[in-house]
Amino acid sequence: MAGIQVRGLHKHYGDLHVLRGIDLTVDRGESVILLGANGCGKSTLLRCLNGLTSYEQGRITMAGQSLETLSRRQLRRLRCNIGVVFQQFNLVQNISVLQNVLYGALGRQRFGLLNTWSCIASASLRQQAMAALERVGLAEKAAMECRQLSGGQQQRVAIARTLMQDADILIADEPVASLDPRAGREIMDLLMDVASERRITVICTLHQLELVEAYGDRIVGMKAGTIVLDQPRVQASSHAIQRLYRGEVRVDQAPSLLAS
Amino acid sequence: MSSEPVRHLPPRLRMPSPFVWGITLAFLAFLIQGIMATDLTLERLLRGAVNLTHFIGRAFPPNFSDMDVLARSLLETLNIAVVGVTIGVILSVPFALLASRNTAPAIWVRTLARLAIATMRTIPDLIWALIFVVAVGLGPLAGVFAIMMDTIGFAARFFSERIEEVHPGPSEALTATGAGRLSVIGGAIMPETLASMTATSLYSVEKALRSAVTLGLVGAGGIGVELAAAMRLFNYDRALAIILLILVVVIAFEQLSSQIRKRVI
Numbered sequence: 001m002a003g004i005q006v007r008g009l010h011k012h013y014g015d016l017h018v019l020r021g022i023d024l025t026v027d028r029g030e031s032v033i034l035l036g037a038n039g040c041g042k043s044t045l046l047r048c049l050n051g052l053t054s055y056e057q058g059r060i061t062m063a064g065q066s067l068e069t070l071s072r073r074q075l076r077r078l079r080c081n082i083g084v085v086f087q088q089f090n091l092v093q094n095i096s097v098l099q100n101v102l103y104g105a106l107g108r109q110r111f112g113l114l115n116t117w118s119c120i121a122s123a124s125l126r127q128q129a130m131a132a133l134e135r136v137g138l139a140e141k142a143a144m145e146c147r148q149l150s151g152g153q154q155q156r157v158a159i160a161r162t163l164m165q166d167a168d169i170l171i172a173d174e175p176v177a178s179l180d181p182r183a184g185r186e187i188m189d190l191l192m193d194v195a196s197e198r199r200i201t202v203i204c205t206l207h208q209l210e211l212v213e214a215y216g217d218r219i220v221g222m223k224a225g226t227i228v229l230d231q232p233r234v235q236a237s238s239h240a241i242q243r244l245y246r247g248e249v250r251v252d253q254a255p256s257l258l259a260s
Numbered sequence: 261m262s263s264e265p266v267r268h269l270p271p272r273l274r275m276p277s278p279f280v281w282g283i284t285l286a287f288l289a290f291l292i293q294g295i296m297a298t299d300l301t302l303e304r305l306l307r308g309a310v311n312l313t314h315f316i317g318r319a320f321p322p323n324f325s326d327m328d329v330l331a332r333s334l335l336e337t338l339n340i341a342v343v344g345v346t347i348g349v350i351l352s353v354p355f356a357l358l359a360s361r362n363t364a365p366a367i368w369v370r371t372l373a374r375l376a377i378a379t380m381r382t383i384p385d386l387i388w389a390l391i392f393v394v395a396v397g398l399g400p401l402a403g404v405f406a407i408m409m410d411t412i413g414f415a416a417r418f419f420s421e422r423i424e425e426v427h428p429g430p431s432e433a434l435t436a437t438g439a440g441r442l443s444v445i446g447g448a449i450m451p452e453t454l455a456s457m458t459a460t461s462l463y464s465v466e467k468a469l470r471s472a473v474t475l476g477l478v479g480a481g482g483i484g485v486e487l488a489a490a491m492r493l494f495n496y497d498r499a500l501a502i503i504l505l506i507l508v509v510v511i512a513f514e515q516l517s518s519q520i521r522k523r524v525i
Contacts, residue, residue: 050436052432052435052436076438076439076440077438078438079435079436079437079438080437080438081438082436083437084433084436084437086429086432086433088429089429090429090430090432090433091430091433092430092447092448092451092452093430093452094451094452094454094455095451103433103434103437103439103447104437106434106437106438106439106440106443106447107437107438107439108438112439112440112442112443112446112447113439113442113443113446113447116443116447158433161433161437165437165438
């Protein structure tokens with residue numbers, strides 16, 4: 001069964017036709033690297049996958065559940081199963097690292113925050129969060145405030161948060177775009193290791209082409225709201241990847257008559 | 261044939277637009293009418309100065325007898341301020357959440373909450389006190405209610421502005437973990453706004469203390485009752501003692517509060 005299945009997806013922001021018929025299948029346990037220039041619709045696609053953004057047309061099936069038929073409560077339950085790593089880490093800055101990891105359990109705990117607030121959370125939950133922090137190598141920072149950490153460390157905390165979620169699917173929207181090359185590689189290594197350990201389905205957008213050569217099973221390229229490249233990583237030529245960034249790549253460009 | 265570009269030095273003064281002329285003339289007319297209506301004449305000003313020296317002469321030395329009565333009513337003023345502001349600040353949080361773009365459950369709720377907050381802010385505290393004196397009778401309870409309304413009008417607005425400034429990323433991340441609305445508000449939005457809310461709350465306490473002093477003038481309890489009585493009975497020495505007492509307490513409290521605020525931020 002497919003982890004992620006998208007069929008004929010269309011999405012408008014007002015008059016702007018952002019997603020123009022996306023078809024994409026990611027098998028369970030497979031990791032897909034999504035490429036494309038700024039403004040080609042990658043982020044919008046990712047936001048559609050867990051219902052953070054609505055879409056007008058098409059079908060999305062995540063872990064066997066089709067998004068269109070879910071009630072709000074069911075959507076929340078599905079989101080528990082989808083971890084998200086953001087470019088800007090999106091941690092709550094002025095609370096502890098451990099608390100941010102505990103937030104990963106917000107969705108599955110009854111009464112949400114009342115059972116995940118660090119001072120009243122159950123001992124086993126706190127142990128679980130600590131184990132997640134150990135996995136990303138930040139156990140000794142558990143008591144610190146997030147703003148005291150470097151960017152790479154913050155992204156590790158965000159990964160620990162998705163580990164806490166114990167998700168089957170991981171969506172990563174440019175997880176290393178705000179990091180220096182070395183920290184970026186470390187984060188990508190961690191992300192992919194964690195994914196293969198737990199057989200997590202991954203869809204990850206990237207910008208650094210040198211990373212593309214090293215990570216993921218498959219490469220999917222987007223250009224102006226459509227998928228134009230879909231190949232196993234070892235087969236994808238750098239020429240084909242370069243082409244993703246040339247010509248009319250954005251969805252908000254006026255169609256030019258000169259385009260070849 | 262090269263024509264030299266014409267240089268225009270901008271004039272020193274520019275003719276104001278008709279709109280500015282109109283506003284200025286209307287304001288001047290209103291000002292002159294006001295001066296005439298309030299009977300502001302040199303003779304009255306001089307007489308006022310004489311009366312003032314007379315008052316000061318009779319007020320010195322301040323009469324600090326009956327200190328136990330004054331101390332008790334001063335304590336009552338503090339009670340009104342602290343109780344009113346505490347309830348007010350606590351109630352401000354839900355009002356602010358309902359009135360903020362990123363936390364309101366629906367647009368009409370937000371509009372309604374903002375309207376309620378604006379009403380509480382627009383009506384001055386003395387008028388709230390008058391209303392509550394009618395509702396619950398003379399005494400400190402009316403003062404507590406008046407301070408509470410005034411605090412909500414002030415604090416809920418600032419809370420809500422801060423809530424709307426919160427970076428949307430963390431809230432989105434928590435939503436993406438499948439958290440419910442209240443968990444997102446409590447987990448991502450409240451922690452980021454807490455420091456600023458504490459500062460606003462402390463400022464509310466200062467503000468409440470100043471209003472609580474005057475609330476007694478309309479019978480809503482506290483030291484103001486004593487002050488009004490002393491003035492009405494021409495006990496100016498006692499009135500001066502009360503004013504000095506108020507000054508000391510308010511300044512001391514502001515100092516304390518600003519010290520705490522510095523630590524918080």
